[in-house]
Amino acid sequence: KDGWELLTIAAPCCRNLAVSLFRDRACDEIEAAPGVIVRSWRDAAHPNAGARALRVAAHSLALFDESFGSYPFREFDVVASAQGEDVGGMEATGLVLIDAQAYELCEHLPDATGVEALPVLMLSETIAHEVAHQWWYGLVGNDAFAEPWLDESLTNWSGGWALEKAGGAAARLGALNIAFLSVRMHAAGQTKAMDLPLSGFADMNEYGSVVYGRGELMWEALRKRLGDERFLAFLRTHHARHRFGVLDAADLHGQFVEALGAEEAAAFTAAWVRGDGLTTKMLLDSLKP
Template identity: 35%
Template sequence: MLIVLSKKKFLKLFIVLFLLFSIITCFEKIDLQAFKGEKKDNLNSYTINASFDDKLKNLSCNQNIVYVNNTQNNLNELYFHIYPNAFSKEEYAPFVKSELKEAYPNGFSEGHIKIKSILSNKAKLNYSISGEKEDILMVKLNKELKPSEKIDVYIEYDVKLPNSIGRFGYGDNTINITNWYPIACVYDERGWNKKGYEKIGDPFYSNISDFDVSINIPNKYKIASTGIIKSKKKENNRNIFKVDAKNVRDFAFILSDKFTILSTNIKDTNIYSYFFDEKYGKEALEVAKDSLVVFNDLFGKYPYKTYSVVESDFFIGGMEYPNLVMIDKGLYDQNSKFYLEYVVAHETAHQWWYSLVGNDEISEPWLDEALTEYSTILYFEQKYGKEVKDRLIKNMKVRTITKQSKHIFKSTTEFDNSIDYSLCVYSKGALMIDNIRKKVGDDVFFDTLRKYYNENIYKNVTSSQFMNMWEEEGVDTEKIMNGNN
């Protein structure tokens, strides 16, 4: 995610930092690199049926999860995130206090998930809900699940969307249905990761899975979605979409009765822009295309068939999901033209760093955000030249000059506010990666990033893995981490 703290704060910061910035128009033809990633075996799979009630802003859902025990331990229970419950009370809401009025322009509005029943092989399973925000679902298994064994877990539930213009909820133009279904917590060397929906950063950590989703909506709505829409069936003034999403980390969709849609493509990927203003919708589409071309060449091929950039009721800037990104509709105007390009490029880079190469975004938020932020700089360097890249790096140094005492290797919960989080995790992190590039040179730098991508696609990585990779290339990572060149 790329954070915009508020329109007023952003415009003041933008005017100061980018007054001297001038964009040099230049386009380069770039050949795509061969893709070497392979599909991970033994994925969890989700089959979900969701029907949307437009009046109540409610989803009626059932889903079957085929859960695979990819651990070395016998499991007696499974844990799932049920993120909508973080919106059930104002004190739970995943926004810092200063953002509440922007997040809830009509006042606080409740959202939640109601679990109705959980079964396995038609037998009831006991369950409980825990966590500081009541957003963790524990399902007790009737028998021990051994390593490599699978189990089907069937869940019926309802989801109430809040009138909120954050990631999850609805505004005047869009209905943002993200982080909405029970998704399995990651079990790694630390055990179950049951962290809640935090107020700062992107509080998500998930494994690659397969999704087969049926979405039943009123026919006035157009839909932007993770995955590929395989079919559309009309039924009683409603449309039923069958969506297939293989090898993705999450599943999200956005609805609007106001969308205009444009598309283009690069080789194996169809690119879509969903928007309300044609001029800037076209610009967003071109940036998405240019970004995919640049990152395909620099890091390795984007393996999915679709990618969508969606203008949304979303006040925080931009947010990434597999095959789909949300962009604040406030950026689709002349005064925000540069930042629209910056945010679209940033969220596109997240398709590599988060969507394909994943990590624990709560414990180690810098790992995807710093690399994504630096990838955004690389986009501008490739498209407009080294002079523009140097200006952006210089601006980052100016922004972080007062943050020299704060290191970037902290969890989201250790930051006091979104400003410190953004400056340290994004800007200081990107500067650290630029220092690594200077140390190893361009050939080694880009070869190593391509290797990192190809070896870790569809996996989750850690900071240690990332730093060890550079140590093998002779970088004193401890010195770099401490901010010394």
């Protein structure tokens, strides 16, 4: 009517719905998992960065689909888009928005592990992180304002793990070193409780240091404690129990108890989640191969 069209969208099993509107964007696509098409939307001037974004997204989605549990939708879109200050990306069901400036920075940089390619590492980790949100927050839901650590910490670990599986130990160490530096460069990074609501952090730097940085190292420490086989079984169980549901901290702590026993789970939670007695050595041990 009067030039307007009414569009009705049915979105069952959708955690949240986002729409991105744009013109004159180039698109590359690939089948990442059986029956799942991944599309990378970017400025026509950034074909190399767009191709890199597609590779990372497709690899991450296929890895998580196989390792955590099946991706339930037929398509997934990665869109280069203007983001707010200090925001690298944002997740929604079946769609992630990635800072368009990162594409511009990476367009002429090589796929390498040196300092000169740090923007490439950051773009790749951001994309893998946002893909991981399709599982942690998307399929396994939680209250992202009251208990943001439940999805963000595991999502950050998963993104780094995807880089490891694609680029080997050097890529993984790069991601873990970023997490370690994030913790050590903030006064509260090692001691502030992680299981706070979003409003419980002084600013986004403190939030990132504790939830993203220390949170990633926490999951890596659990991986080393359990070994890869048991750890991935832990994550598959975590996904299966709460798929299309909502979990809280008590649910996760119960799973820690199952994996570690009550006494060790209590000590693990006290140190890593609450920052009580977490030592620099424990942080460094999480970086070791």
